Amino acid sequence: MTASLGKLRLGVNIDHVATVRNARGGDTPDPLRAAILAEQAGADGITAHLREDRRHISDADIDALMEGLTVPLNFEMAATDEMQAIALRHKPHAVCIVPEKREERTTEGGLEVAREENKLAHFIAPLRAAGCRVSIFIAADKRQIEAAHRIGAEVIELHTGAYCDAHAEGRLKDRDRELKALGEMSAFAHSLGLEVHAGHGLTYETVKPVAAFPEVMELNIGHFLIGEAIFLGLSPAIAEMRRLMDEARA
Ligand code: PXP
Numbered sequence: 001m002t003a004s005l006g007k008l009r010l011g012v013n014i015d016h017v018a019t020v021r022n023a024r025g026g027d028t029p030d031p032l033r034a035a036i037l038a039e040q041a042g043a044d045g046i047t048a049h050l051r052e053d054r055r056h057i058s059d060a061d062i063d064a065l066m067e068g069l070t071v072p073l074n075f076e077m078a079a080t081d082e083m084q085a086i087a088l089r090h091k092p093h094a095v096c097i098v099p100e101k102r103e104e105r106t107t108e109g110g111l112e113v114a115r116e117e118n119k120l121a122h123f124i125a126p127l128r129a130a131g132c133r134v135s136i137f138i139a140a141d142k143r144q145i146e147a148a149h150r151i152g153a154e155v156i157e158l159h160t161g162a163y164c165d166a167h168a169e170g171r172l173k174d175r176d177r178e179l180k181a182l183g184e185m186s187a188f189a190h191s192l193g194l195e196v197h198a199g200h201g202l203t204y205e206t207v208k209p210v211a212a213f214p215e216v217m218e219l220n221i222g223h224f225l226i227g228e229a230i231f232l233g234l235s236p237a238i239a240e241m242r243r244l245m246d247e248a249r250a
Pocket of ligand 1: 013015049076096098137157198199200201202220221222223224
C-alpha cells in the first residue's frame with residue numbers, strides 16, 4: 001500500500017445548522033457559532049454550500065464565515081455567474097464546484113465535467129487567477145477525473161454518496177464495488193497530480209475505509225455530524241469522527 005500522503009483533514013459542513021435555523025426563520029442556531037466550535041473541536045476547515053435557492057446557507061452567513069473563521073472556508077457552489085461573482089468578491093481559500101438541481105434534496109451526483117469541459121475551463125479560470133483552490137465534485141469515474149485535470153482543477157472531491165447509500169441499505173456487493181472504485185480512482189487522480197478529497201453521506205460506520213485511502217487528503221462531512229450533535233453535542237460528535245479518521249489512517 002502507498003504510504004499515507006499526510007494528515008487527513010476534516011472539513012465540517014455546517015449547512016444543516018442553517019437548515020434548522022431557517023425552519024423558524026430567526027437567528028438561531030447560528031452557523032458561525034457552530035463553525036467556531038467545530039474549529040475548536042479539531043475541524044481543519046469549514047465547508048458551506050450557498051445554494052441558488054438559499055435553502056440553508058445565506059449570503060450573510062458567507063459574509064460572517066469569511067470574517068469570523070480562522071480555518072479555511074471551502075465554499076461550495078454551482079457553476080453560475082451569480083456564484084462566481086460572490087466567490088470572486090470573497091476569495092475563499094477553496095471553491096468546490098458542485099452540480100445543483102433545484103428539486104433535489106441534496107447534491108445527488110457528481111458534476112458532468114467531461115461534457116462541459118470548455119464551459120467549466122472558462123468558468124474556473126478567474127477563480128484560480130483570484131487565488132482560490134478550485135475543487136470539482138465528481139463521481140469516481142476516470143472520464144470525469146481526466147476532464148477535471150484537463151480543465152485545470154487542482155483538487156477533485158469524490159462523491160461518496162453511492163457507497164454510503166449502499167451501506168445503509170445493506171447492499172453489500174454494491175457497497176464494496178463503490179468502495180473499490182473510490183480507492184482506485186483516488187490513486188488514479190493522485191497519479192495525475194490532483195489533490196483528492198471525498199465526501200457526502202459519511203458516518204461513523206462508513207468513514208474508516210475512505211479515510212484509509214492514502215491519497216485522500218480531506219473529508220468533508222456535514223449532515224451526519226450535525227444530526228449526531230443533537231445527541232452528543234457538536235464537539236464530541238466531531239471529536240469522535242476525528243478519532244475514527246486518525247485510527248483508519250494509523
Ligand atoms: N461534499 C460536497 C461536495 C457536498 O456537496 C456535501 C453536501 O453538501 C458534502 C461534502 C457533505 O455531505 P454530508 O452533509 O452528507 O456529509
